[in-house]
Amino acid sequence: MxxxxxxxxxxxxxxxxxxxxxxxxxxxxxxxxxxxxxxxxxxxxxxxxxxxxxxxxxxxxxxxxxxxxxxxxxxxxxxxxxxxxxxxxxxxxxxxxxxxxxxxxxxxxxxxxxxxxxxxxxxxxxxxxxxxxxxxxxxxxxxxxxxxxxxxxxxxxxxxxxxxxxxxxxxxxxxxxxxxxxxxxxxxxxxxxxxxSHTGWLRGLMDPQIGRAIAQLHRHPERDWTVESLAATAGMSRSRFSARFVELVEETPIGHLTAYRMYVASGALRDSRRRLIEIATSVGYASEKAFIRAFRRWSGMAPKQYARSLRDVTYVPHPAAASPH
CATH class of the missing domain: 2.60.120.280 (Regulatory protein AraC)
Incomplete structure (x- = not known):
């Protein structure tokens, strides 16, 4: 898996x-x-x-x-x-x-x-x-x-x-x-x-039940996931699932869901043809306002500002990196 x-x-x-x-x-x-x-x-x-x-x-x-x-x-x-x-x-x-x-x-x-x-x-x-x-x-x-x-x-x-x-x-x-x-x-x-051994969500991925929930979360970040629905996917009770998830992944199920949604959205922002509401709904947000708020918490900037930084800045590594090793 x-x-x-x-x-x-x-x-x-x-x-x-x-x-x-x-x-x-x-x-x-x-x-x-x-x-x-x-x-x-x-x-x-x-x-x-x-x-x-x-x-x-x-x-x-x-x-x-x-x-x-x-x-x-x-x-x-x-x-x-x-x-x-x-x-x-x-x-x-x-x-x-x-x-x-x-x-x-x-x-x-x-x-x-x-x-x-x-x-x-x-x-x-x-x-x-x-x-x-x-x-x-x-x-x-x-x-x-x-x-x-x-x-x-x-x-x-x-x-x-x-x-x-x-x-x-x-x-x-x-x-x-x-x-x-x-x-x-x-x-x-x-x-x-x-x-x-692995750490973080890789360790969770190796667990048959937690791994099943992570796999579904990553494949369908747009779904209206709750701790209860993720626990059901794993075939576990809510309390047992939450405790096991935090133990293995070292963050809460919803915390991991939010971080993964923002990562997917950051990739989508590279495409200037996509509307913000389209990107928001593709990762599970019904409104631009809620998406902008979550994205700003994750990246430190608004989605449009983030998108401009991707399109306008050609990446140049720090000069110290010019000495390969």
Whole structure:
């Protein structure tokens, strides 16, 4: 059931921009990267490496494994535990490289020992912060090369992305962005299939009864849902359903419904041809006034102002993101 809803959760999430890099690193090496505004993914060949994210135990990543940092958390990469890291920006500057957002970064660094070839990318999603799936993803996702959920298609997609982005042929930026969309879905699919535990509504989705209610809520956000009708869908009493929903999803059923409706509406606002009342009714609001009030609470701005910001502003990542890692 979780994978059935993956397409819906990511249907209108599109990469706005991508930056990529290839680092040939010889042991010993280590560097730290500050947080970035995009989703970071990478794979390495040759020697394994260690990744450390604050608040999590250091993780050994084997050749051919995939790592995804959905929220772009700050982290340290190293050839082995105990190697003192240096700032990535200092490493790049010492190599005489001036990072450019529209050019892949190629870097050779390290102490001259065993080689780790690291391919990496940062994918920028303007709406990721409000995406219901992104909101419950952990800081770090590790997909092992030999996981049962990983097929040859994942490696094929990643290598296609690497070749397309590093070659810089005409139209590469668009092609790389679309391949990044496919790659993200495949990585998340493998994560959902292999992860032992989930958080938020993903954890609720794994529960047979709560998952049934979430699935119906996501498929039909326009319905006049109440706690009672959602509980009936789950085949539970109202009190038991509410308690179980909050325990698993960590928000109330109506709170989750409202957030999901607003996310769907935010996507619909991209289409300037749609009337506001049409969008409002499509997510379960009978009046524009009620919809505007709910949307303002969710986004901090009125729907029309939000729509103008989507149409008038071309997304440009923060300059610090021009150093892909």
């Amino acid at each position: 979780a994978t059935d809803l993956l397409s819906g959760a990511l249907a209108d999430l599109r990469a706005d921009a991508v930056v990529t890099g290839h680092f040939s690193l010889t042991a010993p090496w280590a560097f730290d990267k500050p947080a970035v505004e995009g989703a970071v993914f990478r794979t390495g060949f040759g020697e394994p490496y260690i990744i450390s994210v604050e608040g999590m135990a250091p993780l050994r990543v084997e050749p051919g494994d995939f790592v995804l940092l959905p929220h772009g958390h700050a982290h340290v990469l190293a050839s082995a535990a105990g190697v003192a890291p240096e700032r990535f920006d200092d490493l790049v500057a010492r190599a005489g490289i001036r990072p450019s957002f529209d050019t892949p970064l190629r870097l050779n660094a390290g102490g001259g020992g065993a080689v780790c070839d690291l391919y990496t990318g940062i994918v920028f999603y303007r709406e990721a912060v409000r995406n219901p799936l992104f909101s419950v993803l952990p800081p770090l996702i590790h997909v092992r090369k030999h996981d049962a959920a990983v097929g040859s298609w994942l490696a094929d997609t990643l290598m296609s992305f690497i070749r397309e982005s590093m070659a810089c042929q005409p139209g590469w930026a668009v092609a790389a962005a679309r391949l990044a969309d496919v790659l993200l879905v495949q990585l998340l699919r493998a994560h959902l299939a292999s992860a032992i």
